[in-house]
Amino acid sequence: MIEQLGNGLLLGIIISVASVALSLLYSVTRIVNFAHGEIIALGAIVTLFFSSPVDSRIIYLDRFSPLGMDFILSAIIAVLICGAFGGLLEILLFRPLRKAEVGNIAVLVVTIGLSIFLRHLYLIFATGRVQNFPLELERRQTYWFIDMTPRNFKVLIVGLIVMIIVGILLTFTRIGKAMRAVRDSNELASISGVNSDNIILFTWISSSMLAGLAGIFQATINDVRYNMGFLILLLIFAGTVLGGIGTSFGAMVGGLLIGIFVQVSVALPFMEGHTEAKNGVALAIMILILLFRPQGIFGQKERIS
Amino acid sequence: MSNSFIRIDNLKKTFGGLKAVDVEHLTFDQNILTSIIGPNGAGKTTLFDLISGFQEEDTGEIFYKNKNITRSQPYKISRLGIVRTFQLTKVFDRMTVLENLMFSGSSIKNDSLLNSIFKTSNNKKYEKSLKDKSFQIMEDLNIHQMADSYARELSGGQKKLLELGRSLIKNPEVLMLDEPLAGVNPKLAEDLLETIQNLSKSGITILMVEHNIDAVMKISDRVVVLAEGSVIADGQPQDVRLNPKVIEAYLGTNND
Amino acid sequence: MKISGKWIFTLLLTIFSVSLVFYFNPGGPLRILGNLLTFAGIYALAAIGLNVHFGMTGLLNFGHASFMGVGAYVTLLLVPHAAGREGEISENGLPFLSALLIGIVAAALFGLLLGLPAIRLRGDYLAIVTIAAAEIFRLLVRDLESITGGVYGIINFSSALQKYRPLFFDEFITELELAPAQIWVGLLSWVSIFFTLILIKRLNQSPWGRALRAVREDEDAVRALGKNAVWLKLQSFMLGAGIAGLAGVFLAFNYGSVQTTLFVPLLTFYVWAIMILGGVGSLTGPIFGSIIFWAIISETDKLAALIFENADGQQLAGVRFALVGLLIMILMIFRPSGLLGKKEELLLNVK
Numbered sequence: 052m053i054e055q056l057g058n059g060l061l062l063g064i065i066i067s068v069a070s071v072a073l074s075l076l077y078s079v080t081r082i083v084n085f086a087h088g089e090i091i092a093l094g095a096i097v098t099l100f101f102s103s104p105v106d107s108r109i110i111y112l113d114r115f116s117p118l119g120m121d122f123i124l125s126a127i128i129a130v131l132i133c134g135a136f137g138g139l140l141e142i143l144l145f146r147p148l149r150k151a152e153v154g155n156i157a158v159l160v161v162t163i164g165l166s167i168f169l170r171h172l173y174l175i176f177a178t179g180r181v182q183n184f185p186l187e188l189e190r191r192q193t194y195w196f197i198d199m200t201p202r203n204f205k206v207l208i209v210g211l212i213v214m215i216i217v218g219i220l221l222t223f224t225r226i227g228k229a230m231r232a233v234r235d236s237n238e239l240a241s242i243s244g245v246n247s248d249n250i251i252l253f254t255w256i257s258s259s260m261l262a263g264l265a266g267i268f269q270a271t272i273n274d275v276r277y278n279m280g281f282l283i284l285l286l287i288f289a290g291t292v293l294g295g296i297g298t299s300f301g302a303m304v305g306g307l308l309i310g311i312f313v314q315v316s317v318a319l320p321f322m323e324g325h326t327e328a329k330n331g332v333a334l335a336i337m338i339l340i341l342l343f344r345p346q347g348i349f350g351q352k353e354r355i356s
Numbered sequence: 357m358s359n360s361f362i363r364i365d366n367l368k369k370t371f372g373g374l375k376a377v378d379v380e381h382l383t384f385d386q387n388i389l390t391s392i393i394g395p396n397g398a399g400k401t402t403l404f405d406l407i408s409g410f411q412e413e414d415t416g417e418i419f420y421k422n423k424n425i426t427r428s429q430p431y432k433i434s435r436l437g438i439v440r441t442f443q444l445t446k447v448f449d450r451m452t453v454l455e456n457l458m459f460s461g462s463s464i465k466n467d468s469l470l471n472s473i474f475k476t477s478n479n480k481k482y483e484k485s486l487k488d489k490s491f492q493i494m495e496d497l498n499i500h501q502m503a504d505s506y507a508r509e510l511s512g513g514q515k516k517l518l519e520l521g522r523s524l525i526k527n528p529e530v531l532m533l534d535e536p537l538a539g540v541n542p543k544l545a546e547d548l549l550e551t552i553q554n555l556s557k558s559g560i561t562i563l564m565v566e567h568n569i570d571a572v573m574k575i576s577d578r579v580v581v582l583a584e585g586s587v588i589a590d591g592q593p594q595d596v597r598l599n600p601k602v603i604e605a606y607l608g609t610n611n612d
Numbered sequence: 613m614k615i616s617g618k619w620i621f622t623l624l625l626t627i628f629s630v631s632l633v634f635y636f637n638p639g640g641p642l643r644i645l646g647n648l649l650t651f652a653g654i655y656a657l658a659a660i661g662l663n664v665h666f667g668m669t670g671l672l673n674f675g676h677a678s679f680m681g682v683g684a685y686v687t688l689l690l691v692p693h694a695a696g697r698e699g700e701i702s703e704n705g706l707p708f709l710s711a712l713l714i715g716i717v718a719a720a721l722f723g724l725l726l727g728l729p730a731i732r733l734r735g736d737y738l739a740i741v742t743i744a745a746a747e748i749f750r751l752l753v754r755d756l757e758s759i760t761g762g763v764y765g766i767i768n769f770s771s772a773l774q775k776y777r778p779l780f781f782d783e784f785i786t787e788l789e790l791a792p793a794q795i796w797v798g799l800l801s802w803v804s805i806f807f808t809l810i811l812i813k814r815l816n817q818s819p820w821g822r823a824l825r826a827v828r829e830d831e832d833a834v835r836a837l838g839k840n841a842v843w844l845k846l847q848s849f850m851l852g853a854g855i856a857g858l859a860g861v862f863l864a865f866n867y868g869s870v871q872t873t874l875f876v877p878l879l880t881f882y883v884w885a886i887m888i889l890g891g892v893g894s895l896t897g898p899i900f901g902s903i904i905f906w907a908i909i910s911e912t913d914k915l916a917a918l919i920f921e922n923a924d925g926q927q928l929a930g931v932r933f934a935l936v937g938l939l940i941m942i943l944m945i946f947r948p949s950g951l952l953g954k955k956e957e958l959l960l961n962v963k
Contacts, residue, residue: 085734148945156672156735160884161944163674167881167937175920176928278929285747288740331751334744341741342729408836434838446833448826459826460837462819467839469847472818473811497734522837 055314057197062286063310064210064309065268068302069283070290071217072261074302077291079254081155085162087262087287088280088317089169094133094263095279096177101125103185121322122186130263137259141252142164149251166281172279173238206268213264214303232252263342286313286330289337295350305347309333360419361386361561362407362530367416369402369585376402378585379416385561389556391564391572391593394582395606400457402541403441403533403582407563408440409433410550420530435464437529441536443565447516449508453499453518456507457490458483461525493521497551513544520551532560537568549575573597622900622951629907635909646790648910650798652864652902657805659887660812660897661855667893668821669848670828672739675726675746676856677884681875682722683857684864685753685760687715691772697763701768708772711863718856719852721747731842746877754872764801765871773797773865794866801862805899808855813895824848877934885936888943891953900951909935 073087102125103117118125144165148158190201199207221227229250269279276282286309294305316332340347360383365415369377377399392400403600408416409430417426423431423532434440448456465471466482494500496515502510507518516536523531536552544590545568553575556562572579572593579596581589583605589596596602633648634641656917658680663672690711695699705711730741753760760766770793777796785792815821824833825845831841864870882905890901916931949955 082741082810153945156670157944157948159672159739161941163884164937164940164942164944166939168934169937171930171932171934171937175934179924179930221912285740285744285916288744292737292740298930328751328755331748333845334748337744338729338741338748341737345733345737345954396693404744410832410835430832430835431838431840438837439838442832442836446830446836448829451822451825454823459819459822464839465746466842467819467823469820469851472815472820474813475818479819518669526838529731562627606672 053196054198055318057199059308059311059314060197061199061203061207061272061310062314063307064207064214064263065306066283066286066310067214067306068210068261068268069265069287070294070302071214071299072258072265073287074222074277074291074294074297074299075230076256076258078297080145080149080251082158082162085159085284086140086166086169087230088282088284089131089166090137090259090262090280091266091269091283092137092170092173092277092280093136093276094129094266096266096277097129097132097263098122098125098174098270099182099184099275101128104299122184126267127215129267130260133216133266134260137255137262138154138252140259141255145175145255146248146251149238149270151243156302170278170281177275177277179277184270186271203272210268213255213261215250215332218262218300218303220268226250257304275334285337286310286333289333291347292337292340292345297351299348301349304349311334312336360384361421363419365408365417365419367403367406368414369399369406369411369417370414375585376415376444379403379587381385382580382587382590384561385557386561387559388577389562390552390563390580391566392580392582393569393572393578397584398504398582398605399585400545400582401489401534402585402606404440404451404532404563406564407433408438408532411462417558431497434526438532439526439528439530440521440533441519441523442539443454443534445512445519447507447510447515447518447522451507451508453494453507453510454464454487454503456518457493457521457525458486460522461486461489482589489525494527497521498547507559513540513548515539516548520548524555528560533562533564533566535567537566537571545571613717618952624899625684625951626903626907631906633907634916640789642788643790644910645916646788646795646798648906649903650794650801652857652899652906653798653805654866655883655886655906656898656902657808657862658856658859658883658892658903659890660805660808661852661859662883662887663893663898664812664848664852664855666814666887668828669843669845670735671849673740673742673849673852674880674884675742675744675749676879677875677877677879678742678746678749679719679723679853679856680860680863681749681753681862683719683854684875685715685717685736685766686722686857686869687711687758687783687861688691688766688870690714690770691758691769693772694739694771695764696757696765697762698766699767701763705772708776710816711772711931712858716854716857716860717823719860720854723853724846727846729833731845731849736894743877746875746880748874753875758824761871761921767869770865770868773800773833793868797862797866801859802864804858805825808858816895820844820847856894881933881936881940885940887950888948889950890938892948893954894950894952897950897952904951914949 069087069091072159073084076082076084099117102120102122103119105119143159160249173341186202189202191198191200194204223232266280269283288305289311290306291302292305293309294301294303313329313333316329362384364379364382366381367377367379370547385491392403392412394400402411406413409425409428409432413426417424419425420436420438423436425436452460458529466479471479491500491503494503497520499517499521504512507515510518520536533552538550540548541562548584549571551564552564556575564576574594578591579589581599581602588601588605589599630645633644637644658676661679662673662676665673666811678828691705691708692703693705706714726742726745730738733741752763755763756762774793774796777792781796782792794958825841826839827844832840860875863874867874886905888896889905889958890897890899912935913928916928920927920931943950
């Protein structure tokens with residue numbers, strides 16, 4: 052089980068980052084963004100495109116050649132592109148919907164349509180093949196009690212640092228407070244001089260950047276697939292629900308725990324031979340939480356029904 | 357004391373550290389029209405929510421006709437005879453006024469799935485009498501001309517009337533009205549007030565949360581004043597009005 | 613039923629899309645049409661079930677495929693069939709009708725099971741839970757190979773239904789150069805649609821239907837008026853699930869085999885697209901939505917092949933799905949009432 056703990060932490064940190072992103076967006080805009088997974092995938096796919104060797108056949112129809120850039124640089128640019136994408140989504144799609152006072156349910160269905168649309172665009176243009184970042188294979192090393200490759204260990208550390216920074220930014224900075232103000236009341240916020248449109252835009256951008264980063268992490272540890280976001284989306288929901296919807300801190304903790312539970316469950320006796328069903332464990336946990344403690348670990352007991 | 361119609365003991369409710377309701381003991385007698393007043397945020401609607409089951413108390417007990425309804429679900433409390441309205445009207449927008457009333461007045465048995473699949477002549481008779489009853493109530497409240505209009509087309513005042521009508525068609529023993537006059541134009545408010553007074557005279561026990569102090573003074577048998585979750589005054593309207601604690605509560609507290 | 617603008621438009625659009633089928637398939641259009649109408653019928657039935665959830669009651673169910681799957685698997689396992697990698701044969705079984713009834717009830721019970729944790733929660737939570745449950749269903753079916761045949765699935769069950777085909781039917785259909793087995797399934801689907809719609813129409817106009825609409829409008833008010841909103845929602849959930857189960861059975865018999873790749877989220881999204889296109893809450897909306905949807909979608913593959921040369925099969929399928937996603941988005945934003953939905957019943961703000 053200990054070895055799975057290492058895997059669990061890795062998966063956990065990824066889900067954590069992605070969950071915070073989702074939770075942030077939900078807190079401020081009240082939108083459950085089902086296309087979140089596609090922004091995650093975007094981070095990975097863009098990084099793949101920028102960093103793959105020139106003339107390698109990764110993109111549709113070989114019409115576009117990858118750029119062969121340095122990996123870290125590609126990743127940074129990809130994160131920025133994801134942020135820009137999120138911003139565009141807000142400006143072109145969600146802001147008009149908000150101004151037109153379209154109901155929550157309709158917006159939710161729109162995000163589902165968006166998710167289907169984007170995911171299959173990826174399929175068309177990035178192919179359905181499983182692909183990998185152009186990184187060398189590494190051997191596992193031992194860090195305290197965990198066994199993992201140096202690169203994965205870096206992912207873990209970077210992930211933790213990002214989480215801490217996000218936590219600090221949210222709690223102590225003016226922007227963080229403004230985000231929380233908009234969450235609590237759009238009208239009150241605008242009265243006190245906070246431009247809720249700008250705050251929402253900022254939230255979309257930062258949420259998307261975090262999502263893109265999570266996607267890059269995921270692809271670094273595993274691989275790049277057109278539907279990698281969709282595959283992980285349910286785990287992200289599970290993490291957010293477990294930690295408590297609407298609390299970023301909860302999302303962090305919940306995501307980490309889900310990652311650990313999922314991986315560790317592989318070692319449980321009844322899971323033998325069914326290791327791929329480990330995701331099902333996360334989903335079962337989520338359903339149980341919703342049954343007995345819908346506000347999660349840290350959530351407020353708001354009227355959930 | 358144990359024969360009070362409605363009895364509340366040691367009721368406490370806090371939200372994230374803030375005390376919303378803290379009532380040591382409160383009773384309501386049958387047939388009395390009690391108004392519950394107090395500055396904004398005093399806990400009036402929360403009290404209503406707690407009694408009607410829409411919120412869960414931290415501690416305390418609530419009894420209705422000696423039956424403990426503390427942890428009962430809202431629909432069960434309603435079936436016992438306590439019907440409430442809401443501060444922000446909750447009419448069924450995409451249903452007609454008539455449907456709003458007929459839904460409310462329809463019995464559980466009539467609503468059942470099996471009943472609706474296998475319609476008998478009894479069912480048809482029931483629906484007919486339900487329709488008649490609905491029209492009777494609409495006429496009493498003067499909204500019968502809107503019978504076939506969608507509820508969302510009604511004016512604010514008419515919606516309040518519809519919500520009242522929906523409650524009345526259930527023949528409630530206790531009517532809990534949450535700000536029934538809010539947002540209603542003065543002429544309509546006058547009619548509404550008279551209607552409420554008549555209801556009280558006809559035997560319905562009424563609990564009313566209201567901000568309109570004139571209205572409260574005019575028709576209440578008893579006034580309870582809440583401030584910061586606790587009862588600070590309780591008695592006849594004219595006495596409560598002169599109570600210094602009440603005056604201080606209204607003038608002194610930060611109302612928002 | 614007055615002939616209003618939207619009906620005319622819908623009928624024209626239906627004729628147009630069906631003519632597309634004839635246009636793009638000069639050789640043997642009748643066969644394509646038969647195939648199209650069978651699929652359309654099955655999916656329309658599924659959409660009718662979803663409409664009970666969303667149109668009548670306002671419930672967000674994104675795991676509809678799993679209801680179809682439960683109906684299908686339970687029914688198939690009860691009739692003679694072969695399952696699993698070795699094709700283990702079960703010779704004995706119930707007659708089709710009995711197995712079907714049990715399958716439908718099983719689907720409804722699955723709806724109850726799902727509903728219990730989820731239905732007290734707010735809309736978006738229900739959406740998440742239904743997706744999760746559908747995924748758990750898929751995983752269970754895949755891993756419980758000894759029962760469900762796992763990834764190898766179940767085959768050789770068709771005769772349970774096909775043996776009821778009358779002789780004159782076979783003769784007539786074969787003369788049209790169509791496949792009797794498939795048309796039989798199609799015919800039964802459409803007959804089911806007919807009876808299901810009668811039931812739904814009756815319920816819509818009944819006190820129960822009225823109660824459901826009230827729940828859709830404002831649950832708190834419903835509770836304050838003494839009605840058990842949770843139980844009403846559960847009943848609606850079960851009804852829609854049962855209808856979906858029936859559709860799932862027909863889907864299985866249309867293919868002649870089932871495996872885990874059949875009842876997946878993409879299936880759910882198709883049904884959603886069809887329901888929205890036809891018109892949420894509209895009685896016959898699913899029918900037209902389904903026909904138009906399938907007619908157009910099946911032709912887009914050819915269009916896609918023209919535009920994207922050298923794309924492999926999977927990518928061409930991607931075009932189809934991308935269009936589905938786009939369709940859902942555009943409809944929801946610009947025409948949420950779809951083709952036949954009532955404008956007055958448009959989704960307002962969720963409380």
